Amino acid sequence: MNNLLNGAAVCALTFAFASQAAATEWNASVWGKRRAFTEHVEKIAELVSEKTNGEFTINVSYGGLSKNSDNLDGISIGAFEMAQFCAGYHADKNRAITVLELPFLGVQNLEEEVAVSRAVYAHPAVAKEMAQWNAKMLMTSPMPQYNLVGTGEPRDTLESFDGMRVRATGGLGKAFETVGAVPTSVTSSEAYNAMESGVVDTVAFAQHAHLSFGTINKADWWTANLNPGTVNCPVVVNIDAYEALSDAEKEALDGSVDEALDHYLANYGELLNRWDAVLEEKGVEKVMFTPEVLAEFKSKAADPAREAWIKDMEAQGIPGQELYDLVVKTLEEKRASN
Known part of the structure; x- marks a missing residue:
């Protein structure tokens, strides 16, 4: 009887250990704090756990695993299985997707941003470049057009941008350069301190980031x-970790992307709806540029930036013209479908 009981105990323990071993646990590296920008990461973690009865879990870490500018490097060495990063932090590592950061692309809303990002992410040149970092594209982090908050007198002409020190990365930084501004690419986490200490006069962010990183609290306009x-900020997964998933786990992950993005868009829409109330509450003046000023800025920044980017990409063996044309075509198709 004792032998039978001992055998049963061993079997129970063996089953328990096997169940533990079968469970999959991933870590996802993001930064800052939970906000509109990370809601799809939180949602996909929730959905994956639900669909696998807790057998596949994703732990979302806000800065505990890596600096935001090092997340792609962390993915490449398998330090964690999932990460969010922004292309402008290291444009040389993710050249192909920087087409999505070109100034004045004409993207009008978050749904269009999702459409163009998906199209570009699916291009073979992007997959090939990401594979060099052992990274597979999972989903985008769609953001509205960036705008500035600033201190002092409002800047409402292109002439007033001359000498302006602006926190702006990637293509946005280059766009501001064309009108005499001086861009700096401090990370989002450093933007408030840069503004507070006077290192920059202005910060270019989407609305959620001005709230999350406190720059709106220093703003006059x-x-x-x-x-x-x-800017374009993908969520990627480590290729080896993804390939190690079971078919059911892959389905749970891939099959949750659309729902996670829908949740993100709905949540971000609520933030945009209350943005004017935030400005009023904080006493921030709203600056409106005339159509003439906007047209002048676009003529100075858009065409030269696009042509320079395409030429640079083609020289590096990346199909720049093809990627740019893909963005234009996708926008046209998206609008036609509406």
């Missing part, structure tokens, strides 16, 4: 309609 472009 906000450019409501400058809309020069945005």
